[in-house]
Amino acid sequence: MLLADIVKLLTATSVSSVANLDQHIENAGASDLMSDVLALTKPESVLLTGLCTPQVVRTAEMVDLKAIVFVRNKWPDAVTVKLADEMGLPLFSSPFPLYEACGLLYQAGLPGLLDRRDPNDHWLSVAAQDGRRSVQRTTGNSRGSL
Amino acid sequence: MTIEPLEQLVQSFEIAGQDFSRAGEVSSKIRRILQQIGAPVETIRRTSVATYEAEMNVVIHAQSGRIDLSADRCAIQITVSDVGPGIVDLDLAMQPGYSTASEEVREMGFGAGMGLSNMARCADDLSIDSVVGQGTTVKMQFRTNG
Numbered sequence: 001m002l003l004a005d006i007v008k009l010l011t012a013t014s015v016s017s018v019a020n021l022d023q024h025i026e027n028a029g030a031s032d033l034m035s036d037v038l039a040l041t042k043p044e045s046v047l048l049t050g051l052c053t054p055q056v057v058r059t060a061e062m063v064d065l066k067a068i069v070f071v072r073n074k075w076p077d078a079v080t081v082k083l084a085d086e087m088g089l090p091l092f093s094s095p096f097p098l099y100e101a102c103g104l105l106y107q108a109g110l111p112g113l114l115d116r117r118d119p120n121d122h123w124l125s126v127a128a129q130d131g132r133r134s135v136q137r138t139t140g141n142s143r144g145s146l
Numbered sequence: 147m148t149i150e151p152l153e154q155l156v157q158s159f160e161i162a163g164q165d166f167s168r169a170g171e172v173s174s175k176i177r178r179i180l181q182q183i184g185a186p187v188e189t190i191r192r193t194s195v196a197t198y199e200a201e202m203n204v205v206i207h208a209q210s211g212r213i214d215l216s217a218d219r220c221a222i223q224i225t226v227s228d229v230g231p232g233i234v235d236l237d238l239a240m241q242p243g244y245s246t247a248s249e250e251v252r253e254m255g256f257g258a259g260m261g262l263s264n265m266a267r268c269a270d271d272l273s274i275d276s277v278v279g280q281g282t283t284v285k286m287q288f289r290t291n292g
């Protein structure tokens with residue numbers, strides 16, 4: 001799905017100076033918890049969130065997010081927008097609440113971050129593995145896929 | 147196989163504890179350095195996520211800290227050390243969901259108790275040394291050959 005299609009489905013307004021509407025988006029995820037975003041985001045994703053802080057933009061940078069959509073008409077402050085502009089990250093604001101925004105994209109065929117065909121790709125199993133591994137003070141471990 | 151001589155990259159960065167407006171700046175700088183030296187995309191991603199989680203932990207939980215980066219052809223080494231309260235029970239702290247973060251920190255999207263387990267999953271090697279009342283040192287290694 002193109003970013004332009006997402007923006008249209010969510011009747012979103014561009015917040016930052018870059019829009020890159022012709023980019024391909026493979027997945028979407030929604031969370032207000034930055035550690036969840038850091039743990040679960042796949043490449044080529046867009047994030048839907050109700051959190052409007054510079055940390056959301058920083059988090060997006062670390063996981064190569066393609067765009068952020070703020071829900072319920074939330075609008076980030078100037079510092080947050082400036083940071084996104086500096087790194088060329090498109091920000092949007094949509095009037096839809098988080099649940100509805102997710103539903104619209106899912107219904108239109110945009111997959112989420114889980115791959116149910118892969119039993120190791122469910123975040124519950126990821127969390128369980130982490131729990132087991134974490135009893136060691138020093139870990140040299142194989143990685144789960146993000 | 148011939149191994150070309152390669153300069154070892156070594157650099158240090160200061161982190162200001164409790165300064166949320168600048169939280170993530172060091173991770174962002176390190177990320178750009180890794181891009182400049184041509185580290186593999188997947189390694190940069192893992193390193194960025196884990197470094198950012200560690201930097202946020204210093205900002206959230208400690209008074210001040212620093213990140214030492216060293217990199218060569220084979221691996222990236224990140225050492226995050228802080229002056230702070232230290233971690234009383236490391237096994238407990240490593241458990242997904244365990245957090246002592248304040249309500250204020252949670253409102254910023256952190257404090258899910260996922261940071262240390264994220265780091266363990268992203269790094270090829272993780273070790274934590276913590277002295278209660280003094281501080282914490284997190285050492286992580288990321289191999290560039292996957």
Ligand SMILES: Nc1ncnc2c1ncn2[C@@H]1O[C@H](COP(=O)(O)OP(=O)(O)OP(=O)(O)O)[C@@H](O)[C@H]1O
Nearest residue numbers: 035203207232239245246256257258259260261262
């Ligand atoms: N550098 C540190 N100094 C002191 N305590 C720490 C430090 N890093 C982690 N801790 C302790 O370990 C707990 C778990 O850390 P972890 O990073 O997993 O979660 P968090 O920082 O609370 O939340 P999240 O990382 O999900 O935002 C923290 O709540 C804190 O009590």
Ligand SMILES: [Mg+2]
Nearest residue numbers: 199203261262
């Ligand atoms: Mg943390």
